[in-house]
Amino acid sequence: MNSNTLVQKIWNFCHTLRDDGVGYGDYLEQLTYLLFLKLAHEYAQPPHNRATHIPRSCDWNSLKTRTGEPLEAHYLTVLHKLGEEPGMLGAIFFKAQNKIQDPAKLSRLVQMIDAENWLSLDADVKGDLYEGLLQKNAEDTKSGAGQYFTPRALIQAMVECVNPEPMKTVADPACGTGGFFLGVHEWLTRPGVPLDQKQGRFLRHETFHGNEIVAGTRRLCLMNLFLHNIGELDGAPSVERADALISEPWKTVDYVLANPPFGKKSSMTITNEDGEEDRDALTYERQDFWQTTSNKQLNFLQHIVTMLKTTGQAAVVLPDNVLFEGGAGEKIRRKLLETCDVHTLLRLPTGIFYAQGVKANVLFFDNKPKDGKVHTKGVWIYDLRTNKHFTLKTKPLKRDDLQDFIDCYHSANRHKRTETERFKYFDYDTLIARDKASLDIFWLKDESLDNLDNLPPPDVLAQEIVDHLEAALASFREVAASLPAASSADVSNDSGK
Incomplete structure (x- = not known):
């Protein structure tokens, strides 16, 4: 199966789940859990033979050999146990829940992921697939995920202007799904600018440092980076689940790109x-x-x-x-x-x-x-x-x-x-x-x-009017929120005047 066909297959199943009320965000989370376990399984096989530290009772084989309600029950157990593990495992599965209530469709998703050799796919294919899903999720206004998504064209322009160099550190104190990190990674690996072995290792393991306070968004960020060959399956997560403004500071860095x-x-x-x-x-x-x-x-x-x-x-x-x-x-x-x-x-x-x-x-x-x-x-x-x-x-x-x-x-x-x-x-x-x-x-x-x-076209003009009204409303809300709340005594005194 070529990459385009695979992407379409993933999209089609997402649409099927939406009929059951499973939104892009929920689908992304389930895809993250299962894809991570399948990749770990592939890394554990020859010629890689890597120790993934995933308990055998929770590995990919334990899922793909079950169907129906036994699969659903075991899947819940796997999510809970892996959420208690240290490092990247615990970060990916932190407070993980199953949002696919139909055991038959959960089984179909497991089989669809199992049918592919994901390590054989280029990082761009895996990354583009996941990035596409993240963007769709951002476009879904009901999910609220748009607040974590910076337009990729803007990220690319900001990165090109800053012109980050290899062997230097990059931070984002509110990194969302990792858009700025991927923008820097794309810039440093662009054609015609080859990295030597030392620079490549530094880029993968030491370049990026982030914070993301929302656990689900942090999970998507870590998976997004991993699919772009940033970080390790069994390593420490490069994104902390903490409020950057009150957490322990990192050592200082060379670049900060942030929204x-x-x-x-x-x-x-x-x-x-x-x-x-x-x-x-x-x-x-x-x-x-x-x-x-x-x-x-x-x-x-x-x-x-x-x-x-x-x-x-x-x-x-x-x-x-x-x-x-x-x-x-x-x-x-x-x-x-x-x-x-x-x-x-x-x-x-x-x-x-x-x-x-x-x-x-x-x-x-x-x-x-x-x-x-x-x-x-x-x-x-x-x-x-x-x-x-x-x-x-x-x-x-x-x-x-x-x-x-x-x-x-x-x-x-x-x-x-x-x-x-x-x-x-x-x-x-x-x-x-x-x-x-x-x-x-x-x-x-x-x-x-x-x-x-x-004048701009009517749809553009209408959207600009909405934007201006939304901005005005936001300003009024901030003013109202900053005012001290009136006490009951104040209200009583006012009514008696």
């Missing part, structure tokens, strides 16, 4: 003795942060600075509020401009993320020694938002849409850049003198305001 979760509220929910949410506790008290704030993106931005070596580089997707917010936001921006070399800002168009209402940017900066000097000379801003219209379905963002930005970025020598209509330079003194040191800067005129003939 931290949007939404200002902390991922922690802490209650006081009365069982009520403790709003004062929803901040991260860290001595290495410039400011204490409950704004999650500002905390991730500060955290990323602490993760970098003094020669480290970062490219981070951030929402608009990080560019203009006052208070802690202003203080953090001023400190960032002073202590790091903040050199490039890409203003992203709306309509490219699965989460609606997102207005985002990519901030590129280099860490510098904390020597008291001002390290930002100026920031180059590329406006890819004004007069640009995209939707996820009819006009998705493509790699070619970012080519002009990549050319303007000029990674070969950032000091030989040229201004264009969309690419402008703002020196440090100009930026620091702006109200709140705001980086929320536009200069292009919206052509549709003067000429109705320039």
Whole structure:
């Protein structure tokens, strides 16, 4: 069976399960469990003869020799036992559950996976299959998985601009399903740039370090990396299941590429003795942060600075509020401009993320020694938002849409850049003198305001209206959430006035 036929076979069975109420996410999890066990079985056979550390009572043979209800019962036992194992095994099967309630269809899925020799397939085939399923899952709005999925075209452009080198470390403190890691892996293994044996080992075992707080997403990330030849079957997972903002820090790294979760509220929910949410506790008290704030993106931005070596580089997707917010936001921006070399800002168009209402940017900066000097000379801003219209379905963002930005970025020598209509330079003194040191800067005129003939197609226009309304609603929710709750006494006093 060729790769295209296999991919179609996997897709078709996914559609069959959807008729039973099994969504892409649930299907992905079951495929992950079974495919991992089948790959382990293949690695244990000649010529590999590898010790997989999977108990014989839980191995692939124990599944494929059963059918019907005995298979279903044994499958549940396997998921539970392997979830208690250390290392990669325990990470893949952590709190694993069977979501396929029809034993006959579970048996069919086992037989379908057993029929293939997966190790004989190219890593690109296995990886593309899994990536395709991840994207389908992200497109399914009911699953909510879109929040973990960054457009691959954007990842490719960010990686090409940063231009990571072999034998250097890469981190993502909120890595989702591993898109940035795979983007770096693809860049370092691109045709015409061969790696030697030492570089290849480093890429597979030591390059990537991540955090993902959601257990199911972390599982998908680890499997996604494994299918792309990153990590080992019986090794330690390269992605920790922990909140990066409160977990023990790694040693510093060379690169951080990330799209931290949007939404200002902390991922922690802490209650006081009365069982009520403790709003004062929803901040991260860290001595290495410039400011204490409950704004999650500002905390991730500060955290990323602490993760970098003094020669480290970062490219981070951030929402608009990080560019203009006052208070802690202003203080953090001023400190960032002073202590790091903040050199490039890409203003992203709306309509490219699965989460609606997102207005985002990519901030590129280099860490510098904390020597008291001002390290930002100026920031180059590329406006890819004004007069640009995209939707996820009819006009998705493509790699070619970012080519002009990549050319303007000029990674070969950032000091030989040229201004264009969309690419402008703002020196440090100009930026620091702006109200709140705001980086929320536009200069292009919206052509549709003067000429109705320039309006985007109706479906694009409708989606942009939805995005704007969603963004406004999100802002109102954040304001409401930040207000102290009125006590019953307050309500009583108000009603008596």
